[in-house]
């Protein structure tokens with residue numbers, strides 16, 4: 584409350600001074616009415632309106648930051664308040680018929696206030712449009728940001744799901760096959776354990792680069808989770824997808840990654856799986872792909 588009064592002291596002092604000046608002017612030229620002469624219905628209507636204008640002004644000053652728009656709106660409300668205030672005063676003070684200008688004091692502030700209020704609302708609307716634009720830009724940026732992996736330059740799981748959905752539609756429209764390949768590093772947690780999480784991050788980044796280099800222009804690589812990468816292969820049948828998967832597996836096995844700390848060569852291997860899309864949902868397709876990876880890992884465990 585204290586800070587509110589401090590912040591808007593000029594407006595409040597100005598308004599109080601003008602309202603008080605109105606009383607002084609009316610008292611100087613008129614006489615106070617007797618109790619019986621006062622029309623309480625008018626007092627309630629006009630006085631109540633003036634109080635409402637004051638309430639709007641307080642709410643406005645409370646909720647809006649200082650600035651041109653707030654000034655316009657506040658000035659408009661001040662004029663409206665003054666018009667109703669002067670109207671209320673003549674319920675208590677009888678003015679002589681000869682004082683024609685008193686009528687102006689009551690009526691003139693109202694159109695001025697309404698004009699100021701209209702200008703303020705117009706600029707407020709434009710200000711709100713600019714804010715909405717900024718908000719929607721930020722929201723889009725945030726949404727897109729969430730779709731991308733934080734560690735690698737790849738899309739993340741949700742982005743992959745969206746792209747799979749699009750690719751499924753395109754494949755069915757163009758009557759072309761669509762395949763997915765998953766590449767999952769073997770025993771990756773051991774690298775984290777032995778060399779630390781930061782080294783593990785570097786391995787994931789190096790793997791992402793390596794896989795990108797070994798894919799075709801039209802393929803899309805995403806990081807599904809942890810050490811699992813998925814490539815979306817448009818216009819690719821099952822046997823070609825298997826061949827690409829094998830090439831990716833070989834590429835991982837020949838990756839010459841050395842640890843940062845001691846320069847040791849890390850021997851990486853990966854399990855791969857492929858699926859060709861049927862008429863199915865992205866979830867079902869990815870589920871089949873993950874099952875394929877699980878089967879490849881089981882085979883690996885049996886061989887070990």
Ligand SMILES: Nc1nc2c(ncn2[C@@H]2O[C@H](COP(=O)(O)OP(=O)(O)OP(=O)(O)O)[C@@H](O)[C@H]2O)c(=O)[nH]1
Nearest residue numbers: 734768769770771772773775780783784809810880
């Ligand atoms: N450094 C690093 N590690 C991660 C990241 N995301 C997940 N991991 C780790 O990756 C490991 C994945 O573990 P698993 O899914 O068991 O995979 P794995 O150790 O390769 O085992 P298999 O897949 O069965 O061969 C876990 O230890 C996670 O903590 C990451 O962004 N950076």
